Amino acid sequence: MRPIIAVLATIALMHGAAAAESEPTPDCDVPEWLIVAQNDLPRVNAEIKDRHRLDISVVGSRSSALSGPEGARFSYPAQLEQALRDRLPGNEIKVTAHISSGLTTADMAAGLAKILADDKPALVIWQAGTVDALRGVEPEEFRTSLDQGLDAIASAGADAILMNMQFSPRTESMLGISAFADVMRWVTEQRGIVLFDRLGIMHYWSDAGIFDLYSATNGYAMARHVHECIGRALAAQIINAGHPDAEKVQTTH
Amino acid sequence: MAAPHLAVTSERDLRLDLFRGVALWLIFLDHIPENVVNWFTIRNYGFSDATEIFIFISGYTAAFVYGGAMRERGFLLSSARILRRAWQIYVAHIFLFTIFMAEIAYVAATFDNPLYAEEMKILDFLKQPDITIFQALLLKFKPVNMDVLPLYIVLLLLFPPTLFMLLRQPNLALAGSAVVYAFAWKLDWNLPAYPNGVWFFNPFAWQLLFVFGAWCALGGAQRLGRVLRSRIVLAVAVAYLLFAFAITLTWHFESLDRFVPVWLKDWMYPIDKTNLDVLRFAHFLALAAVTVRFLPADWPGLKSAILQPAIRCGQHSLEIFCLGVFLAFAGQFVIAEFSGGPLLQTAISVLGIIIMIATANLLSWYKSIEGRSPQSRVKPADADLAGGEA
Secondary structure, X not given: OHHHHHHHHHHHHHHHHHHHHHOOOOOOOOOHHHOOOOOOOXXXXXXXXXXXXXXXXXXXXXXXXXXXXOXXXXXXXXXXXXXXXXXXXXXXXXXXXXXXXXXXXXXXXXXXXXXXXXXXXOEEEEEOOHHHHHHOOOHHHHHHHHHHHHHHXXXXXXXXXXXXXXXXXXXXXXXXXXXXXXXXXXXXXXXXXXXXXXXXXXXXXXXXOOOOOOOOOOOHXXXXXXXXXXXXXXXXXXXXXXXXXXXXXXXXX | OOOHHHOOOOOOOHHHHHHHHXXXXXXXXXXXXXXXXXXXXXXXXXXXXXXXXXXXXXXXHHHXXXXXXXXXXXXXXXXXXXXXXXXXXXXXXXXXXXXXXHHHHHHHHHOOOHHHOOHHHHHXXXXXXXXXXXXXXXXOOOOOOOOHHHHXXXXXXXXXXXXXXXXXXXXXXXXXXXXXXXXXXXXXXXXXXXXXXXXXXXXXXXXXXXXXXXXHHHHHHHHOHHHHHOHHHHHHHHHHHHHHHHHHHHHHOHXXXXXXXXXXXXXXXXXXXXXXXXXXXXXXXXXXXXXXHHOOOOOHHHXXXXXXXXXXXXXXXXXXXXXXXXXXXXXXXXXXXXXOOHHHHHHHHHHHHHHHHHHHHHHHHHHHHHHHOHHHXXXXXXXXXXXXXX
16 A cells, blocks of 8 residues: 555656746745845856956855755745856856755854855855844844954855845744844845845735745745845846946847 | 822823723734734834833733822731722733633644745644643743733732832832842842743833832822923934934844844843843833823813813723733734734724724713712722722
């Protein structure tokens, strides 16, 4: 009996994956004001100009990943790589993801030195805040950890983008994230770096009816599409802030 | 022995009930995270919000009610009554916690969205109900939006000695409160929370607002009268309110943000709610100064029918506060279940306030029938119930 169930489940899973594959991603363009380049990415700009390549490290926790055997392929770091390749043809694009479940910002800051040494990235995208909110880390401590990590990134000569939390309406009344989002906005402003406002963007998608983020149980397809759209929006913001040569930019829409 | 100017006016200032009632409505609205009606609440137009109003008025009424009791019946008896009140609030808090747990347990059983695998970890505390419930009883584990009542409990526990001092040396007591506030900032005083961190509303900081309210009730407001009538104070207060309004606009419209100079941001941010930032306190003072000037206590409008719903709610603040927290849970739940848009959000906001008003009226009715019974007549003028609670 058991093997039959396993086979059936596999078929069902494959069918689900195929269905997800064939469904077109909804039009999830983000308005300009949400991905406006508040600050520059000088290193990204120089890399593309001089070496025609861009090495990016994504550092984050569980919300930067998708589960399942194909999770890594569908999650936003891989989607970002694809979007950048589409939009910056002729450049070698490499996105390396360092995603660990349950790491606080302090943990991630401590691990950054090794990542910077191994990857030698031109840009670090640092997704933070959710685990700190889950664990009740003090916002002040959170800020110190961010500063430490951003110092390490700056001294390695890389640009940095901070990415804040997901908009999660179901857990909004249980998980207090606003203080952490405020700290991230403030830190990016003070240091003159780029904030990728995942919270604001997903909120916009929810308000605009592009994704039903309220849904208690939504299949894998929506999660995949959200990650694909995050990858695309992230690519757009990198291009906005990095100012790579305009003729190289192919707009997708 | 009490100086004559400490005599509190015998008639209750209806403005307090009015603004506390309005603050309770605003707290209810603000506690529903996705709500278009939130745009109308004061936190979007300045630094301070309904919490400041609620804590200040609570301090004012506590002194009004228990100050008289302490003068007439002594320290021991009035302290006992203050502590009984703190106990009632504790029970109310635990009751709300139970409802919250029920909601969370339901969400945990039904919520399974692969996009939110990380956020769903917030439900993990259900796996350790023994520790969670124990920490909740110790007021260390406080779910989001359930921070105000624990603050209120601590403020009342500290109130007997504070009131004792306020009745003898009001200015000295207020100065002492300011010193505690300053130390809380300098030395990071706060109470511990579970699983880690500190209280969202730092009692050592927020006590300043509560004690200031009490000080005003015990004659401070009269002493401030000349200051409040000054044109310069009015001009400064209005200027500050306009400044705060301009700054909050830049939070909502990012394109305006570049008009705020960097040095100002460096000096101003973050505006800390946990430790009652000075900017927030000043904003509340400015609001109060302008309100007191344009809305005298004997304003006939306070007796008008249109304001009675808010006044009624303000007179039953504990019950209506708890009801508001519950309705916010429930309302948010409905909005999430039906992926509710602005229309549903507005309907729930309006319905919630109507339920709060109806309940306040019901409570007043109960009070009136109990007031007619012969036993309650004999009871010493129960300040808890006469003209509203502390």
